[in-house]
Each structure stands twice: as structure tokens, then as C-alpha cells.
Amino acid sequence: MLSAFAPLRDLTIVSIMVRLSAAVLCGGVIGLEREYKCRPSGLRTHTLICLGAAMTTLTSQYLWVYMHMYTDVARLGAQVIAGIGFIGAGTIIVTRRKRVKGLTTAAGLWTAAIVGLACGIGYLEAAIYTTMLVLTAELVFSRIEYRLKTKAQDVFLYVEYRNTTPIDLILKCFRSFGIRVSDLQVTRLSDEDEKRVCAIFSLRLTKKTDYEKMIGELSVLNGVLAVEKI
Numbered sequence: 001m002l003s004a005f006a007p008l009r010d011l012t013i014v015s016i017m018v019r020l021s022a023a024v025l026c027g028g029v030i031g032l033e034r035e036y037k038c039r040p041s042g043l044r045t046h047t048l049i050c051l052g053a054a055m056t057t058l059t060s061q062y063l064w065v066y067m068h069m070y071t072d073v074a075r076l077g078a079q080v081i082a083g084i085g086f087i088g089a090g091t092i093i094v095t096r097r098k099r100v101k102g103l104t105t106a107a108g109l110w111t112a113a114i115v116g117l118a119c120g121i122g123y124l125e126a127a128i129y130t131t132m133l134v135l136t137a138e139l140v141f142s143r144i145e146y147r148l149k150t151k152a153q154d155v156f157l158y159v160e161y162r163n164t165t166p167i168d169l170i171l172k173c174f175r176s177f178g179i180r181v182s183d184l185q186v187t188r189l190s191d192e193d194e195k196r197v198c199a200i201f202s203l204r205l206t207k208k209t210d211y212e213k214m215i216g217e218l219s220v221l222n223g224v225l226a227v228e229k230i
Contacts, residue, residue, distance in 0.1 A: 009122040011065055016058060023054035023119035026131040027112050033138050039105045041091050046112045049087070053080050053116025061121065077117045084113040108134065154182075155211075157201045158228045163188065165223030167199070173221065177214045180204040196225065 008015040027050025028043055035042030060076045063069040088106030111134055118127040159170060167186075174181055183202035188195070205211060219227045 023050045023116045050112045050116035053113040054120030057120030156230045160198045160226040162223040163195045
């Protein structure tokens, strides 16, 4: 541990203010990236969670040092780690296209809570370094993940079309590009105006497949309403 942070490990007015300020800063930095990407839990949510978690461990330390309640001081912090799952679950949604969104935000909230616990107990060097690693994962790794997905040979394609459109027309388009369908899930959707069908195709591409051109030709097929990679 860094000796520069040693004075902040004592429970004083100055150390309390520094710990809580560090929690606000770390939580705000993590939340700012989510806010920039227009995610449901952004700057304020991450800041409040990190601050609340820091206050939890501060309270545990206060009970131990000043109230002489010699119980498990980690109990309150453990409840934060378990309880944050309820907030994280609220950010995870499954879209109509069977696409799961919000997992990264939920993981970020959980990590922000633990960073707050570290700030509250005075373990500032770990909290600051973890915040830097979280930003690296969300800013840098997301670009690497996107590049890997664009080069993937196995892709999932969501296609929404009218029920009067024969699915053989869509399969014929795949075959013309040398694409093999390894799996297919079909769901019927009923609206007041028209009846629609959505299908999720698991496709096996080849190195010579012109994926963008295939998407373009599939989108203009008669009866096809939407095409999206998932």
C-alpha cells in the first residue's frame, strides 16, 4: 500500500471528506462514459451508488472504532454487493429482436459499488486504479470487441417480414451468397394493421461473403420490413 494515503486511513473529518469525494469522483468518471453512450444508468446513478457504498463502509468503521460494536464489520459491505444486483437487473432488457442490452452497464454499476466500498474504507489507491481499468475496459476493449465481431464467421441476423412473404425467398438470397443457415427461430407478431413474422437466422459465412451487399439485397426483398445484425 502507498504510504501517501496512510493518513487517510484514520477516521478523521479530513479523511472522511477525502474518501467520500474520491467515491464521487470515481463513480462520476465511470458514469460519465455511460452517460456519453446514452445508457439508462449514467452519471448520477453511478455517482450515487459509489457514494452510498463508501458511506456504508465508513459506517461500519465508525461502529467498530467509536461505538465499540465488535461485530462483523464487512457485513454491511456484503449487503451492498448483493443488493446492487437489483439495480443492475433493472438496466438489463431483452428487446423484441431477442437482443440483450444493459449487461455492461449492470457490470459497471456493480464495480462502481465495490469501488465505493474501497473508497469508504480508505483503500484509495486500489479504488483509483480500478476506476482507470474500468474506463480502459469500456473505452478500449469495446473497440476491440467491435472489430472481432465484424470479422466473425458466425453471425445472427434478425429479419422481420410480412407473413405473406415466403421464407424460401429469404433462404434463396442466402444461398446466392454461399451462406449456410445453421439455425432458425421464427416468431409470429400480431398487430392491428398487419400480421408480421420475425425470424432469427444463425448464419455461417465464408471469407468471400460480401456481407454488406447481402444485407442490402435482403432489405429490398418484397415484404421484408427490417434486417438487423444481433
